[in-house]
Amino acid sequence: MLLSDLSIEKIKSGLKIFGLGYKAGPFNISVTSNIPAVTEHIRYFYSHYNCNSEAVFVDFHVEVNSVGGYRRWYKPQVTFVFDGYEPFVPLPINQAPAMFEWGLNWAIANTAHQYLIIHSAIIEKDGYGLIMPGTPGSGKSTLCAALVNRGWRLLSDEMALLSLADGLIYPAPRPVSLKNKSIDVIGQFAPELSIGPHAYGTDKGTVAHVVPPWSSIERQHELAPPISRIVFPKYKAGSQSSLVQLKETDTIMQLIEGTFNYNALGEKGFLAITDVVSNSKCQKFTYSSLDDAITVFEDFTN
Amino acid sequence: MLNKNIFLEIYYNPEIVKELVDSEWDVLIRQSRKAQVLATLFYLLEGNGLIQYVPEKPLNHLLSSKIVADKHFKDTSWEINRIQNALSGLSIPVVFLKGAAYIVAEAPNSKGRLFHDVDILVPRHKLQEVEQSLIDHGWYSTHLSKYDQKYYRQWMHELPPMKHMRRNTLLDVHHHIVPLTSQAVPDIDKLSNAIVEHPPQSLHTLSPPDMVLHSIVHLFHDGEFDHSLRDLIDIDILIRHFNDKGDLPKRITKRARELKLERPVFYAFRYLKRILRVKYLNQIDNKKIKRPNVVLLSCMDFLFIRAITAHHASCEKTFSSFSRWCLYIRAHYLRMPIQLLIPHLIRKAIMDDEN
Helix, strand or coil: CEHHHCCHHHHHHHHHHHCEEEEECCEEEEEEECCHHHHHHHHHHHCCCEECCCCCCCCEEEEEEECCHHHHCCCCEEEEEECCECCCCCEEHHHHHHHHHHHHHHHHHHHCCCEEEEEEEEEEECCEEEEEECCCCCCHHHHHHHHHHCCCEEEECCEEEEECCCCCEECCCCCEEEECHHHHHHHHHCCCCCECCCEEEECCEEEEEECCCHHHHHCCCCCECCEEEEEEEEECCCCCCEEEECCHHHHHHHHHHCECCHHHHCHHHHHHHHHHHHCCEEEEEEECCHHHHHHHHHHHCC | CCCCCHHHHHHHCHHHHHHCCHHHHHHHHHHHHHCCCHHHHHHHHHHCCCHHHCCHHHHHHHHHHHHHHHHHHHHHHHHHHHHHHHCHHHCCCCEEEHHHHHHHCCCHHHCCCCCCCEEEECCHHHHHHHHHHHHHCCEEECCCCHHHHHHHHHHCCECCCEEECCCCCEEEEECCCCCCCCCCCCCHHHHHCCCEEECCCCEEECCHHHHHHHHHHHHHHHCCCCCHHHHHHHHHHHHHHHCCCCCHHHHHHHHHHHHCCHHHHHHHHHHHHHHCCCCCCCCCCHHHCCCCCHHHHHHHHHHHHHHCCCCCCCCCCCCHHHHHHHHHHHHHHHHCCHHHHHHHHHHHHHCCCCC
């Protein structure tokens, strides 16, 4: 059963009381929230996700609730709670849906150490998997949103989950997070895409999420191919698309830097990263035109 | 079995994990995470050969927490090595306390535990040299405001917390185990004269009964109940670890009398029996230990039984957070005479000494 099969009353009472349960990739999630914007966010972005069955084990029980006391009336705030912990300071209430997404990322990155969790977009086409590790401003999510609009399957826009037990990639597609100028860039590039409401004034500027392609969500429980290429995107205004080969050692150092749970995993993490790098082409990709970028990426699969 | 403390049920009888259903695992993992005993649960089940009965999903959470706890163990062991190295020129025994001591003494509760800082005990007359030596090796003092510095140096039993400039690790340098302003201050020389050396690196800890006593004083006098269940479990595992001759509880009570710490030991033994249902205290006659009067004791029962739990919504009792608040106030009252405490709390409430 999909979340869209539930009545609005059922969704509301789920969010308010028991927790609304759904599956995102390998994880069972349960959300509780008293904020109407979060209800809207869930209905807008997650309607094609499967509901959790009754009495199932839930990996992440998260709460996104408004802060009580005088904050009810004066500059209302939202707080994120995971198993009784509040890892963040409260944020202005207009950032509630974004805080839900960030908080869930935090919970996964800090407790799912059965995976090597690389901070990157991860996509796949015709059995060819690639990751785009992200540094802020590199245009990783913009490029990712464009590519999944042109036939690539979204595995995740934020974290690549590489299982340390079986070496396989586990997809966990969630809304693609766009920031500042890239919201309009994607809006113009693909007007048919559904972009949610803007959250202004966050730590990262203005943030909006894009609904992932339906097919990526439908296939989220299907295993993904191994990583064949590691592409570090770099948006540079007015540049020609160009691919530059990177040294394996430099790539390893950059991935270590960009792995959420490297510190916890230590040697296991190092071995997993070197393994991925030795089986992949490692490149830096400079671009300015999304159409050109898509042509370049098309060649990877041929 | 929902709506109660499943973690404790398993602590009493690990075998029941064989019968847990998914929704019970769900509650168990959340309670254990909140109480900071998730990796302790892993080691408990592993030690009893029961890991094979854990379904895949909860097992992922247990294994993940084990990875984090093992990393804490490794980092803290290295920190112990660095501290010992930094102070090796002073020819004084550096006594490791609390979590670090559990590692040095190879007590089983050091596995699966999270460590937030390292605590050491050094002679008071050597404090200046110790501090200078640590500064020379990359540590620096935090809490730099004049008031905080004076508060720690004049009234407390420790220097202001120190931090290492590269590793960002925290170190508390103690010259006593309780604040000097406390109502009961044991004779520190008695503790120092009984310390134990652990080869091969000549690391020092308190003697086993004193180590347990220190953990007891920490839990029942300090007012921090964020991980009170874990702290009580620490005490239980320590006693069992050092109790190979079966006389440790008796030695603890004897020592408590010498050090005038009978009251916290009375509470510790009472709640080890009531909350963790330990058996080894059955021969101990708690009536021989100086006990509070009936009215006070029923108040304390009310507060401690509520405060020492997993603090997760699924097992919180009515008044749990109120109880923790009362015990926090009590701890401050025990630490400082009222004529010092009131001005201190007022100053802390209105001044931001950090900036």
